[in-house]
Amino acid sequence: MAKLRPTISDVARQAGVSKGLVSFALNDRPGVAAGTRLRILEVANEMGWRPSLRARSLSTDRAFALGLVIARDPDIMSGDPFFPAFIAGVETALAPVGQSLVLSMVQSEEAEISSYRQLAAHGRVDGVILSDLRRDDPRIALVSELGLRAITLGHPDAASPFPAISVDDSPGIRAAVAHLADLGHERIAHVAGPSRMLHGIRRSNSFASVLRERGLVDTLVVETDFTAADGARATRELLALADRPTAIVYSNDVMAIAGLGVAQRSGFEVPRDLSITGFDGSDVGAHIYPSLTTVTTAVQDWGRQAAELLLRVIAGEDSDDIELAPAQLLVRESSAPPETNTTTTTAP
């Protein structure tokens, strides 16, 4: 015979007080005599009482959960190291405080919107983490209109009522390009992410600005949808150019690996004939041949701090924007000086 879990009324009866007082005692609120509080806690503990999240949810109008809606094709997700690490980080912040993560993975913009609507309508979460910001991102207005709390991963391109927690990609991209330029590359291409995504734009801008600073060509840019297939396509296009690049900076590791495949298949030897760099260092990039020079960020930490920030927002505490340690270049084998039979550069 399974004995039902005790309720707050059971505790009250057992302790000989009213259930209201038990509630006060258990929530550490003033107005309870020290001795009584102790006795109540003791009785509750002894009876194995656990608060009912549902009852608490109903009466306090909170969900004790955060939401994350990922709008990406599973194909893109499949090789991407970002979300697993990010979610693992979120978890480390939530578990200790008894909160949960409600995850939704959608594959179209309509599904994305209805996903946020459902989360809000059902009161499923107290706040959401907005990732993969886009230009004029409709989610910001939507989410605030729905009355959800939120934070953004990165700064949106318009005014936003939500705090942002960001990792500056620029130093990483700049370091990658500078690294290649320092090696002597003059025609450096960029296989960019979708231009509707802000981090894609930012990376592209950083890319272009370093090149301009150095007086190098900054027009070798191909936009992609972040998939391996599109990374391969972009690489084929670049390598087919009459004046092909000698180095390619990719916006993620998956595309870089696919690009490496294309290059090798076409008879180019990397890094002798072509240098490549990735982004958002994946585990596998370290083990391919040649190993992939890439740009890494502390994603798991990002996840943890994002969750902590959102919890503070929900609690109504002051919460300013957070700027995390910038992305860092990790030089491995896939980058080297270009073949030297090309024209030599003159030192400034």
Next chain:
Amino acid sequence: MAKLRPTISDVARQAGVSKGLVSFALNDRPGVAAGTRLRILEVANEMGWRPSLRARSLSTDRAFALGLVIARDPDIMSGDPFFPAFIAGVETALAPVGQSLVLSMVQSEEAEISSYRQLAAHGRVDGVILSDLRRDDPRIALVSELGLRAITLGHPDAASPFPAISVDDSPGIRAAVAHLADLGHERIAHVAGPSRMLHGIRRSNSFASVLRERGLVDTLVVETDFTAADGARATRELLALADRPTAIVYSNDVMAIAGLGVAQRSGFEVPRDLSITGFDGSDVGAHIYPSLTTVTTAVQDWGRQAAELLLRVIAGEDSDDIELAPAQLLVRESSAPPETNTTTTTAP
């Protein structure tokens, strides 16, 4: 001023009936006159009434959510195509019925156990999906003791109160090995997953049994933890053998890609000097050079059907085990006949 969302009492008042009757009407239960029901639905719709999930949760003792606890290191997750696709599939089953997925990613067995305990104690979910089954998996007893409903991905190695939804790996593995044997390979190795995981064991067994049937060596097996790093390590060990294998069957694509890297780095040309096959076809495997022969399953469909099965279990409907279409071999470029002129190739 924002008007508060209407409650069932508001609808009742507006329609001139009791709130009990509104509840009956909205839940399509008998005992409501057709005309009245229509009027109530009309009023509710007009007022924009949405049921409060929290109130419903409290009174019906249900969560309207499913749980998934993933106990893997983010490093392993990062290149693995399984969970993103699986979760996307789950979502397609949940969204239409207004349910949600509560996801938890943990990195230790204690954290895993306490994660299930929290989900149950908080009544956060009505059931859980048990993935990555292990031998003598403690979660089966735990989860049933906690009173959660559940389904397992694959058949556990002991009696289980939960239905299983499985994809038979054997045909895929057997096809991969047969493919290699048919090409003429005689020394075929296996880079296996952790032996504590049932699917790892099953794949190893299938591997060994085909080899025995064909009278080939079945002892070239190295166990790994599924990471790229460990896949690389296993490959180095195998290639260092005096009588090295001419083909390697990997238990996932990430390790196969890492293995390819190791082989190429050691001067082996794939597939001329060494054939390799992966498992759980990832997007990127199609774009490396040489492209990866692998074994694929319809993971997204698996996710959708798993969620649907669990929903049936929760609803108390009959729910038998489900056997999905078996894994299939996808032959690409990384497998070819062994070199016939030399029995042993020496590493440069």
Next chain:
DNA sequence: TAGGTTGTCTAAACCGGTTCAGTTCGGGAG
């Protein structure tokens, strides 16, 4: 000693649904 203040506690309302016992009413059978 009266009056006010403070601290401790109780009772009841409340969150927004579901469910059940019981009341009302109309129609068919006898």
Next chain:
DNA sequence: CTCCCGAACTGAACCGGTTTAGACAACCTA
């Protein structure tokens, strides 16, 4: 014309917490 029955509906309890108004006693002050 009754009587009975089932369909339609009401009112209230219930889920398990939180919160507020108010009761009561002890203590302090004038």
